[in-house]
Amino acid sequence: xKKCLLLFGLVLLTYTAQSQAVDSLKQGLKRAQEVxxxxxxxxxxxxxxxxxxxxxxxxxxxxxxxxTTDQEGRFTIKAQVDDTLFITYLGFKSLQVRVSNxxxxxxxxxxxxxxxxxxxxxxxxxxxxxxxxLEIDAKAVPIYNNSRYSxxxxxxxxEGGKSQPSAVTKALSAIFNPADFLYNLFGKKPAQMRKxxxxxxxxxxxxxxxxxxxxxxxxVLLQVERVDIDEILRNCNYSENFITKANDLQILDxxxxxxxxxxxxxxxx
Numbered sequence: 001x002k003k004c005l006l007l008f009g010l011v012l013l014t015y016t017a018q019s020q021a022v023d024s025l026k027q028g029l030k031r032a033q034e035v036x037x038x039x040x041x042x043x044x045x046x047x048x049x050x051x052x053x054x055x056x057x058x059x060x061x062x063x064x065x066x067x068t069t070d071q072e073g074r075f076t077i078k079a080q081v082d083d084t085l086f087i088t089y090l091g092f093k094s095l096q097v098r099v100s101n102x103x104x105x106x107x108x109x110x111x112x113x114x115x116x117x118x119x120x121x122x123x124x125x126x127x128x129x130x131x132x133x134l135e136i137d138a139k140a141v142p143i144y145n146n147s148r149y150s151x152x153x154x155x156x157x158x159e160g161g162k163s164q165p166s167a168v169t170k171a172l173s174a175i176f177n178p179a180d181f182l183y184n185l186f187g188k189k190p191a192q193m194r195k196x197x198x199x200x201x202x203x204x205x206x207x208x209x210x211x212x213x214x215x216x217x218x219x220v221l222l223q224v225e226r227v228d229i230d231e232i233l234r235n236c237n238y239s240e241n242f243i244t245k246a247n248d249l250q251i252l253d254x255x256x257x258x259x260x261x262x263x264x265x266x267x268x269x
Contacts (some may be wrong), residue, residue, distance in 0.1 A: 016063045038080055040109075041097055044087065045111035045118075056089040056113070061096075062223055064195050066204030086220050091114055094216060134169045188261045192222045196256040209248035216256075218248055232258065 044056045052073030059066050060077055060083045067077040079099045087095040103109050122127040186193055199205050199221070209217065215226050222229075229251065233243045236258035241265065246254070 007212075034251060038078055039076050040076065040079045040103055041076045041107060042109045042111050044075065044089070044113060045070050046092075047114045048219065050112075052090055053113060057089060057217075057223070059086045059088075059208065059217060060084070061086050064198035064205060064221070066202050066203060066208055068204065068208075078175070080104075086217065087111060087113065088212075090215060091115060094220075096220070150225050186259055190226075191260050195221060196252065196259060200256060206249055209252055212248040213246075215248060215251065217250060222255075229255070246249060 044053045044058075045051065046053055052069075052071070054069055054071045054073060056069040056073070056075070057066070058068070058075055058077055060079050062080075063078060063083065067075045067076045069075045081099055081101055082254055083099045085097045085099065087097060093116050095111065095113060097111055128182065199209070216228050218229060219226050223233075230243050232242075232255055233251070236254065238254055242250075242254070
């Protein structure tokens with residue numbers, strides 16, 4: 001009986017060792033394939049607990065490719081040496097990590113994020129007194145009406161409504177002064193502005209921006225300040241309501257549209 005148990009134990013150990021060897025070989029082959037195809041792999045952890053962080057957003061600032069970590073904190077993203085990865089996660093300090101030769105050579109790298117406190121802005125909820133009569137209550141509900149004007153001969157629209165009462169005036173003045181005020185941002189940052197197209201082509205990046213409202217990823221990618229993004233939108237005749245409430249994907253589309261119009265107008269000058 002003891003001999004049988006001993007034999008069984010030896011067989012089990014051998015099988016376990018072989019399985020580990022096979023798994024190791026598979027991981028090595030996968031890593032080699034990823035490197036050959038221009039991908040890098042990593043794992044994102046909580047710096048204080050070493051727990052894996054899932055759904056962390058990663059954007060390669062050089063080729064504008066995106067990725068998201070899985071349940072075990074792992075991710076794979078297309079990158080090469082000296083590319084910079086921008087890593088963001090709600091409640092944690094954002095990171096910029098450079099892809100090094102060692103990362104390419106040795107494979108999976110652990111990236112640790114530091115948790116930060118989140119201070120929420122005060123929200124004031126205005127009470128609406130309802131009477132139970134539809135005709136009366138409907139008039140008590142605030143309505144935010146934003147319109148977008150267009151003029152024949154111009155491809156650009158101009159927002160109006162409660163937040164932007166001077167939209168028509170801006171539209172008329174733009175005919176005589178087309179986009180000159182955008183030169184310092186658009187004209188001097190052609191490389192960053194060309195990335196707008198790449199961002200719109202990557203589904204991972206679009207999905208990321210659709211869920212964000214902080215403009216952080218856009219600001220880092222375009223190498224501008226948050227206030228510069230707001231100023232671009234104002235000069236492109238977007239309302240304050242849109243600027244403050246739109247998600248990052250809507251902001252991306254708005255800036256991209258304005259930039260394309262700027263390029264067309266510049267060519268015609």
